[in-house]
Amino acid sequence: MTDAAWTAFDAAAARDREARIADQFAADPDRLSRMTVEAAGLYLDLSKQSWTRAGFEACLELARATGVESARARLFGGEAVNDTEGRAVLHPALRAAEGADYRALGEPVSVEVDTVRRAMADYAQAVRTGRETGATGKAFTAIVHIGIGGSDLGPRLVWDALKPLEPAIDLRFVANIDPRDMAEALTGLDPETTLVIVVSKTFTTQETLSNAEAAKAWLAESLHEAGRDSHFIGVTAAPERAAAFGCGRTFAFRDWVGGRYSLWSAVSLSCVIALGPEAFDGLLAGARAMDDHFVSAPLETNAPVMMALAQVWNVDGLGRSARTVAPYAHGLRRLPAFLQQLEMESNGKRVHRDGRPVERQTSPVVFGEPGTNGQHAFFQQIHQGPEVVPAEFVVVRRTQGDAAEAPLWANALAQGQALMQGKTTEAARVELSGVDAAEADRLAAHKTFPGNRPSTTIVMDRVTPEAVGALLALYEHKTFVEGVIWDINSFDQWGVELGKVLAKAILSDVQAGTPSAGLDPSTAALLDRLMR
Numbered sequence: 255m256t257d258a259a260w261t262a263f264d265a266a267a268a269r270d271r272e273a274r275i276a277d278q279f280a281a282d283p284d285r286l287s288r289m290t291v292e293a294a295g296l297y298l299d300l301s302k303q304s305w306t307r308a309g310f311e312a313c314l315e316l317a318r319a320t321g322v323e324s325a326r327a328r329l330f331g332g333e334a335v336n337d338t339e340g341r342a343v344l345h346p347a348l349r350a351a352e353g354a355d356y357r358a359l360g361e362p363v364s365v366e367v368d369t370v371r372r373a374m375a376d377y378a379q380a381v382r383t384g385r386e387t388g389a390t391g392k393a394f395t396a397i398v399h400i401g402i403g404g405s406d407l408g409p410r411l412v413w414d415a416l417k418p419l420e421p422a423i424d425l426r427f428v429a430n431i432d433p434r435d436m437a438e439a440l441t442g443l444d445p446e447t448t449l450v451i452v453v454s455k456t457f458t459t460q461e462t463l464s465n466a467e468a469a470k471a472w473l474a475e476s477l478h479e480a481g482r483d484s485h486f487i488g489v490t491a492a493p494e495r496a497a498a499f500g501c502g503r504t505f506a507f508r509d510w511v512g513g514r515y516s517l518w519s520a521v522s523l524s525c526v527i528a529l530g531p532e533a534f535d536g537l538l539a540g541a542r543a544m545d546d547h548f549v550s551a552p553l554e555t556n557a558p559v560m561m562a563l564a565q566v567w568n569v570d571g572l573g574r575s576a577r578t579v580a581p582y583a584h585g586l587r588r589l590p591a592f593l594q595q596l597e598m599e600s601n602g603k604r605v606h607r608d609g610r611p612v613e614r615q616t617s618p619v620v621f622g623e624p625g626t627n628g629q630h631a632f633f634q635q636i637h638q639g640p641e642v643v644p645a646e647f648v649v650v651r652r653t654q655g656d657a658a659e660a661p662l663w664a665n666a667l668a669q670g671q672a673l674m675q676g677k678t679t680e681a682a683r684v685e686l687s688g689v690d691a692a693e694a695d696r697l698a699a700h701k702t703f704p705g706n707r708p709s710t711t712i713v714m715d716r717v718t719p720e721a722v723g724a725l726l727a728l729y730e731h732k733t734f735v736e737g738v739i740w741d742i743n744s745f746d747q748w749g750v751e752l753g754k755v756l757a758k759a760i761l762s763d764v765q766a767g768t769p770s771a772g773l774d775p776s777t778a779a780l781l782d783r784l785m786r
C-alpha cells in the first residue's frame with residue numbers, strides 16, 4: 255500500500271512539474287479555499303505551492319497510506335515512538351490543561367507535569383516580587399540562562415518574541431563554549447542580583463557544564479558560601495547530577511521530553527520568571543490549541559499535515575533540497591535557527607526505522623533570516639538561481655501596538671507574489687525601449703524572473719504568547735508528520751555523537767601536548783598549528 259502510494263505520488267509529481275502555480279487558480283476555482291486553513295489563531299495559505307489538485311490528492315493518499323493518523327495516535331498515547339531509545343515522546347502532555355491524563359509507556363505523567371508547572375509559577379512569582387532573594391537579601395534583577403541546542407533555542411526565541419521593550423528582569427542567554435559568550439553575558443551584571451539557571455536535559459553537555467563552571471566561579475568571586483547556591487538553579491532530566499554540580503534547587507522534567515521539543519517544560523523557567531507565569535500559560539494554551547487541531551482536523555484541512563505534505567512534495571516529488579523561512583517580525587528573528595534544530599536534527603536521517611537506508615531525500619536544508627533583511631541578502635538566488643528553493647513567510651499584522659505594519663507585510667506579500675508570477679523576458683524587454691536592440695536582449699535576460707516558485711504564507715495578528723505557542727507546535731507536528739511519511743525516527747539524534755567523542759579525544763591530545771599517532775594528516779596538521 256505504501257509503495258503504491260509513493261508510485262502514485264511520483265507520477266503526480268512528474269505530471270505537475272511543468273504546471274504553472276498561477277494558472278491553478280483558474281483551473282480549480284476552489285483552490286484558495288481548499289489550500290488555506292485557520293488553525294489555533296493562525297491563517298495558513300498553501301495555495302502558492304506547486305501542486306495541482308491531483309498532486310495534493312496524491313500527497314493526501316501518501317499520508318493515509320503511511321499511517322499518519324495511527325502514528326499520531328501512538329504519539330499522543332505515549333507509546334515508544336522514539337524506538338531507538340525506547341522512549342515515549344510526549345511534549346503535548348506538557349501543555350495539556352491541568353488535570354489531563356497523559357501516560358508515557360503506560361505510566362501516568364500529568365500529575366507530575368501539573369506539580370512542576372505550579373512549582374515553576376510559584377518560584378517565578380517569588381523571584382518577580384522579591385520574596386525570593388539572593389544570598390545578600392537583594393532581589394534578583396538579572397538571569398543568565400545557560401544551555402545549548404534544545405535547552406537554548408526555544409526559550410531564546412520565546413524571550414525575543416515576547417519580551418517587553420524595557421524588561422524588569424534582564425534575561426541573557428549563554429550557549430557557546432567560547433568564553434566570549436559568557437563574558438558578554440556577564441558584562442555589567444552584579445552577582446548579588448543575578449540568578450544563574452543551568453539548563454541541560456542530560457546535565458553532561460560539555461558546553462553547558464563548562465559555562466556553568468564559569469558562572470559558578472563568577473558568583474563565588476563576590477558571594478560568600480552561605481546562600482550562594484540560591485543563585486544557582488538547575489533544570490534537567492538528571493536532577494541528581496544537577497545537585498552534585500551544586501545547584502541549590504532543581505526543576506525536573508522526564509526523558510520523554512525530547513531536547514528540541516522541551517520549551518514547554520521547566521526548560522523555559524527563565525522565561526517564566528522574566529515574562530511571568532501568565533505569559534507562559536498563554537504559550538502553552540496556544541500550543542494546546544494546535545494540538546487539539548492536529549488530533550481532530552481531517553488530513554485535508556489539517557495545518558501541520560498540509561505543511562508536511564508541501565515539504566515532502568517539494569523535497570521528494572520535485573527534488574528541492576532546501577527551504578527558506580522568513581519571519582516578517584523582528585521578534586521572531588530566531589525562528590530559522592529554532593527550525594534548523596527542530597527539522598534538521600529530527601529528520602536529517604539516512605535510515606528507516608528498521609535500519610534500511612532511505613531511498614529518498616529526508617529533511618531539506620532549512621535556512622532563513624527575518625524579513626525584510628533576507629530580501630537584501632540571499633533572496634536574489636531564491637528569485638533567479640537555477641535551483642528552486644521553496645519559501646515560507648510568517649507574516650505578522652501588528653508587531654507593536656495597534657498599528658498594522660503595512661511596510662513590513664507588504665514586502666512579504668510582494669515576495670510571494672514575485673516568486674509565483676515572475677517576470678517574462680518580453681516584459682523586461684518592454685522596459686528597455688530606447689536601448690540598442692542587442693544590448694536590450696542581453697539585459698532583458700538578466701531582468702527576467704522565471705517565477706513559478708512556491709511559497710507558503712502563515713499569518714498571525716500579533717506576536718502573542720498564544721500565537722507563538724501555536725506556531726511552534728505547528729512546526730513540531732509538521733516535523734513529526736514528515737518523519738512518519740519518511741518512516742524515520744524523528745526523535746533521536748545519533749548524528750551529533752561522533753563529533754562529541756572526537757572533540758573529547760582531541761582535547762586529551764591538547765592536554766597531553768601532542769597530536770595522537772592515529773590522527774589523519776590534515777587534522778594532525780591543523781591541531782599542531784592550533785597548539786603552537
Ligand SMILES: O=P(O)(O)OC[C@H]1O[C@H](O)[C@H](O)[C@@H](O)[C@@H]1O
Nearest residue numbers: 403404405454455456459513750
Ligand atoms: O539539554 P542537553 O542535554 O544539554 O542537550 C543539549 C543539546 O545537545 C545535544 O547534543 C543534542 O544535539 C540536542 O538535541 C540537545 O538539545
